[in-house]
Structures are given as structure tokens and as C-alpha cells.
Amino acid sequence: MKRSACLLVMVLWAAFAAHAQPVRIKDLGKISTWRENGLVGYGLVTGLAGTGDSSRNKATRQSLANMLSRFDLAIAADEIQSRNVAAVMVTASLPAHARAGDTLDVTVTSVGDARSLAGGTLLMAPLKGPDGKVYALAQGPLTVGGYRYDANNNLAQKNHPTVGLMSGGAIVEVGMAMAGTRPAIETMTFVLHDADYTTAGRIADALNARLGPGIAEVRDAAGVEVQVPESFRQRLPAFMRQLEALTVEPDRRARVVVNERTGTIVAGGDVRIAKVAVSHGDLRITVASETSVSQPALVRQTGPDVRTEVVTNTRLSVEDRDTAKFVPAGGTTVAELVQALVRMKTNTRDVIAILQAIKAAGALHADLIVQ
Structure with a gap:
């Protein structure tokens, strides 16, 4: 109990020692239209050591038969009896400024009755956005932070072996900049991570003092509307560099x-x-x-x-x-x-x-x- 009390005091005083200091605007929020986009796909993981989906999983057998047909192998789904393959869902996040050729981290999860994905390799799986278009392709070996071994009614398992990760396992085929034409930006909204009128007001005051009066105006506790000067509309990165470099002292609620x-x-x-x-x-x-x-x-x-x-x-x-x-x-x-x-x-x-x-x-x- 003394140890818990000491830890409690240390945590308190560590928080108290950090007085309010100026923080960059880029660390307090983001532009409202700049966000990550979710991607999802379906694929097959092969090379499993008998820990894949069982023959009861018709979706896996049909998917494997469809894949083999692309290589001129006509095999009926009912004739496939393999526990070295697992049907998986593949998810990733596409950043707002992703370009073709960039790599993404991928999460692979089993959707069948596979016991483990350890040692498996994901075959090429297209990743689609909410609009149904393919934005990235994922393929490669999985990294599973767990295991599962069973024999003769003995079972040893650690963590979740049916979830795997692929660091840089997907390659962006269509970047967000190429997905569609973007009109010239004249007005943008800076959204705070923690809504606060005082902090929003200080951000607007800092922008007006640096870039000129009337550039920024507080709309609500979470948003500051920023007018892009005409001289920067064709050089938006230069304007954003100046905006993000400004520092303000954020206010915080007592908690x-x-x-x-x-x-x-x-x-x-x-x-x-x-x-x-x-x-x-x-x-x-x-x-x-x-x-x-x-x-x-x-x-x-x-x-x-x-x-x-x-x-x-x-x-x-x-x-x-x-x-x-x-x-x-x-x-x-x-x-x-x-x-x-x-x-x-x-x-x-x-x-x-x-x-x-x-x-x-x-x-x-x-x-x-x-x-």
C-alpha cells in the first residue's frame, strides 16, 4: 500500500510540474477536411501449418477455387481439403496526403474458424474505400504476436493468434491527391482536438497578429475559420507552414x-x-x-x-x-x-x-x- 501511495504522489507532482507552456498550433488541432480514410479488403492467408480454416468453411474453399482458376486450374470447391489456408479481412488507413507508391500498415483478421495465422502469407488483396474504388494492394508475410498449439487435448495459447500485422504491407495505387480535382481553397476551418473557447480565441488572435487582421475568426469552441490570403492561394503549403509554426498558450479545463x-x-x-x-x-x-x-x-x-x-x-x-x-x-x-x-x-x-x-x-x- 505504501508503494501505491508513493506512485500516486509521483504521478500528481509530475503533472503539476508541467506548467502551461506555449504549444504549436499544429499540435492543438487539424484542418477539418484533412483526415484519414478507412480501407478494407478480403483476402487469403496461405502457408499455415494446419491451423487454417476447416473444410466446413465454404467461403474459404470457394475463394481458394476462384484463385486457382486464375492460374488455369479448374478445381471444384468441394474437392478442396486444406487446413493451410484462412479467409481474412484486411484493413488499413489512407492518410490525407498519401501518394501512389507510399506504403501503409495493414491489419489482418481471420473471419473463419482458423486457429492461428502464425507463419502465414497474405496473397494480393485489393483494399477499397467507401466509394468502392481500389486505393491500395496488400501482400506479404504476417507478424502475429501470439501462438496456439494443441495436441491430445492439451492447449497452449498466448494473446490473439488470429490477428496479424504487416508493417508497410500495402502499397498505395491511387493517392488522395489523384482521386479527384480539388478547387482552390479560400477558406479553411481549424478544428481543435479539445474544444475550448479560450484556446480558440488565442489561436485566432495569434493568426491575426501574424498574418493580418480579419484572417481568423472563432466560430465555436472547436473551430476557427481561417481566410487564406490571396497571395497564398496558389502557395498553400507556404501558408500552412506559417500557420503551424505559430505558438499559443492553450487553456485547459480543471480535471x-x-x-x-x-x-x-x-x-x-x-x-x-x-x-x-x-x-x-x-x-x-x-x-x-x-x-x-x-x-x-x-x-x-x-x-x-x-x-x-x-x-x-x-x-x-x-x-x-x-x-x-x-x-x-x-x-x-x-x-x-x-x-x-x-x-x-x-x-x-x-x-x-x-x-x-x-x-x-x-x-x-x-x-x-x-x-
Whole structure:
């Protein structure tokens, strides 16, 4: 328990030591139209050591028969009996500025009853976007972070062997820049990762001070509308370089995040607690049972009522420990409160319960997030 308390204090003070510092605008958000696009495809993984789909999986047998027909091999799907092949789904994300020839990371997941994809190789699988067009082709050996071996009713398994990864396993065939013509951009919206009016206002002020008045205007807590100057409309990368290089000091909401499973508490340095009285006690009840044997005095006497008895004696004790009481002064921070509780040898779960009670009392001026 002492170790948990020390870890709790270290996490708190590590968070408090990081004061608000200027941050680049590019780290606070992104342009609204620039996003990744999901790709999905269907394929076959071959080369498995008897851990592929069983013969009951008709989709795998039909897919294998269709693939062999491309190589002038006419084999009926019902005649295929192989457990070295598995039907899989292939997923990837296409970045907003991807170009033909770029490589993508690919995730391969089994859709049949394969036991493991370890040692398998994905055959060429087209990856399509939501519009049904092929944007990338995936092929290559899989990396599986697990295994599964079974024999004679003995099973050994680690992690999920039916999911594999391919680092750079897909090649982009059609980049986003080639997918369609883009009109000249005159206005763009910068979207914040964490919506906040104060931060959005500071971003707009920084852009107006650097690029000229009226360039940026706050639309809501999450969006800043930016007018692209006419001199930069044909040189958008140069404008974005200036925009992303600007730094502002972001504002943040007061939050306290507690994880009850791990006993971790993280709070910002501006989280304060109003004047409040805290009383925390511990009532311990102990029930002890003692079993003894009662032997008759006349061991030689016999009869239906003469026998050995087992007697259980129960003792109940109630211990009410001294109640910990203290009154934090006005303006106390969460760090000071937790430090005081740790000095009183309060365990982590009790600290979390106290913070929840203070929040319910209206004295904790922050959002309490319990994970």
C-alpha cells in the first residue's frame, strides 16, 4: 500500500510540474477536411501449418477455387481439403496526403474458424474505400504476436493468434491527391482536438497578429475559420507552414482523473478545493471461531446419549479506530490534499472515495473523471 501511495504522489507532482507552456498550433488541432480514410479488403492467408480454416468453411474453399482458376486450374470447391489456408479481412488507413507508391500498415483478421495465422502469407488483396474504388494492394508475410498449439487435448495459447500485422504491407495505387480535382481553397476551418473557447480565441488572435487582421475568426469552441490570403492561394503549403509554426498558450479545463483499478490519480495544477471539513474513519469488525471437542467424563459408559461432541465457540470484536479529521484551508489544491492524506497513511482507494465525496459536496472545482 505504501508503494501505491508513493506512485500516486509521483504521478500528481509530475503533472503539476508541467506548467502551461506555449504549444504549436499544429499540435492543438487539424484542418477539418484533412483526415484519414478507412480501407478494407478480403483476402487469403496461405502457408499455415494446419491451423487454417476447416473444410466446413465454404467461403474459404470457394475463394481458394476462384484463385486457382486464375492460374488455369479448374478445381471444384468441394474437392478442396486444406487446413493451410484462412479467409481474412484486411484493413488499413489512407492518410490525407498519401501518394501512389507510399506504403501503409495493414491489419489482418481471420473471419473463419482458423486457429492461428502464425507463419502465414497474405496473397494480393485489393483494399477499397467507401466509394468502392481500389486505393491500395496488400501482400506479404504476417507478424502475429501470439501462438496456439494443441495436441491430445492439451492447449497452449498466448494473446490473439488470429490477428496479424504487416508493417508497410500495402502499397498505395491511387493517392488522395489523384482521386479527384480539388478547387482552390479560400477558406479553411481549424478544428481543435479539445474544444475550448479560450484556446480558440488565442489561436485566432495569434493568426491575426501574424498574418493580418480579419484572417481568423472563432466560430465555436472547436473551430476557427481561417481566410487564406490571396497571395497564398496558389502557395498553400507556404501558408500552412506559417500557420503551424505559430505558438499559443492553450487553456485547459480543471480535471481530476482517477483510475480505481490501478489506484492512479492525475490532476492539473489549477485544480483547487474550497474550504471543506473532511472526516474519515475506519470501523473494523472481527469474527473469530474456535472449534473444540467435548469428551464425556465416563469414557467407558455406553448408550445412545453418550458420544463425543464438536463445539464451535465464536468471538465477535469491534474496533473503531481513531477518526482522521482535518479542515483544509481555503484555496487548497488537490496535490496538497493528497499529500496530507498520504502522510496520514490513507490508502489509495480511500483517497479516491474522499475526492468523490468532496466533489459531491460541491467543494471540488473540477471535472472528476472515474475510469
